[in-house]
Amino acid sequence: MGLGENTHIHLPSGISVLPTPFSLSPTFGLLVxxxxxxxxxxxxxxxxxxxxxxxxxxxxxxxFTS
Incomplete structure (x- = not known):
């Protein structure tokens, strides 16, 4: 597993989450x-x-009532 690979972590609930926002793009990570x-x-x-x-x-x- 390299840093540039798009690796997903599968949680027991079935939701796949990216390890970090930076794996999408550096600007998106900074924005987040x-x-x-x-x-x-x-x-x-x-x-x-x-x-x-x-x-x-x-x-x-x-x-108002007084």
Whole structure:
């Protein structure tokens, strides 16, 4: 198995995964490495807002009904 060979790893669930994104192309690998932190931070921020959402809704309803 050389570095340039397109080797697949077969998982028990039947999904074949490439060993690294760099085996597709170096630019794609770099793009994935640059985009992943942005995606994770966006998900994290969304979860923080989602956790606060019930209290925000409660405060708004109390404000409108008072």
């Amino acid at each position: 490495l640059l985009v992943l932190p942005l995606v994770f931070s966006a998900i994290h921020r969304g979860l923080l807002i989602w956790k606060r959402m019930p209290s925000v809704v409660y405060e708004l309803t109390m404000w």
